């Protein structure tokens with residue numbers, strides 16, 4: 031794009047042929063913000079479908095569809111949404127999105143790894159443009175490439191999206207100002223982070239409340255769906271202490287018990303606890319990145335947990351789970367991405383005591399494409415389940431997770447595709463669980 035500002039007009043209508051336009055206006059797209067525009071609307075009717083499009087000169091965009099939330103104090107009967115994560119462009123077709131579009135969902139949640147930062151690799155079915163990304167232009171080009179995928183485009187056009195990032199929007203397994211790459215200074219990582227956050231803001235459906243300021247971007251936020259659900263959209267990357275035991279699967283080191291280490295950071299944690307305490311919602315949903323349950327990945331004697339997850343911040347996790355119980359938080363449900371696998375877990379009050387009670391549930395959703403073709407269940411599945419009695423399901427295929435929520439129960443359906451190396455994979459529902467309100471127990475259906 032040239033340097034000049036560009037006038038973009040927008041229309042929002044009650045019908046997809048735009049006979050009943052309800053609001054319209056113009057925005058100036060400027061070079062400094064990658065010629066992106068963000069239109070914030072007020073005065074629409076609640077619980078309605080709307081259609082929108084943009085025009086520049088003689089060009090008209092494709093039509094997008096979105097839906098408004100119910101009124102804050104209303105009692106909605108039902109919410110149907112899906113969540114997804116981890117869409118490495120090079121490693122597989124976005125077939126899961128082709129299927130998601132057909133579900134007619136009220137909401138789509140993306141839990142991060144929307145892009146991957148690595149350089150283009152040979153021998154895959156498609157290739158990242160350019161080298162590893164650092165500059166604003168690098169990040170913008172990467173988003174443009176990902177957003178050229180027709181299935182992803184159609185899914186954005188089908189329903190409203192609620193997004194948060196994970197690590198690959200900046201750098202693998204990043205924590206605050208610490209890169210995974212040795213020798214990368216904190217100043218350099220913060221510069222990349224500022225570039226990454228800016229491009230993320232430009233390319234995602236975010237409001238000006240989320241506007242980044244240099245390497246800081248206030249992404250965590252609360253989104254109510256009447257009194258049926260409160261979504262606490264978390265950011266477990268920007269404020270976390272460096273992984274105290276490093277990366278990989280390990281026996282937890284002493285650092286996990288160190289006072290003051292945090293995955294949320296002080297401000298986000300008090301915001302979260304305050305919000306949960308005052309929530310009147312039937313389901314309190316933590317839409318976030320990394321696994322909260324303490325999954326022992328070492329088959330046989332001994333325990334090894336992944337050190338990029340909540341397990342590495344044991345004091346904070348234990349405090350939060352104990353507090354769910356003490357403060358009697360209504361129906362906490364944690365949604366997780368990151369690890370390219372499906373898991374269903376009950377969240378124990380004390381993971382060091384496998385007999386302690388469940389205080390919430392966690393649904394970990396697999397990747398859209400990352401890691402390529404998957405597998406249904408690993409050979410050691412029986413042992414994994416028996417060593418982790420809170421774990422009720424595990425699967426390693428690609429896909430997404432659908433949730434149907436009403437005032438009495440929460441239903442989760444694990445939707446998978448058997449391959450992503452070729453197009454047109456069929457969709458399977460591999461497992462379904464129901465949680466009854468007031469009982470944080472996973473019931474297989």
Ligand code: FE
Pocket residue numbers: 116117143198368369370397400
């Ligand atoms: Fe990922």
Ligand code: CA
Pocket residue numbers: 326327328329330331332333334417
């Ligand atoms: Ca073990």
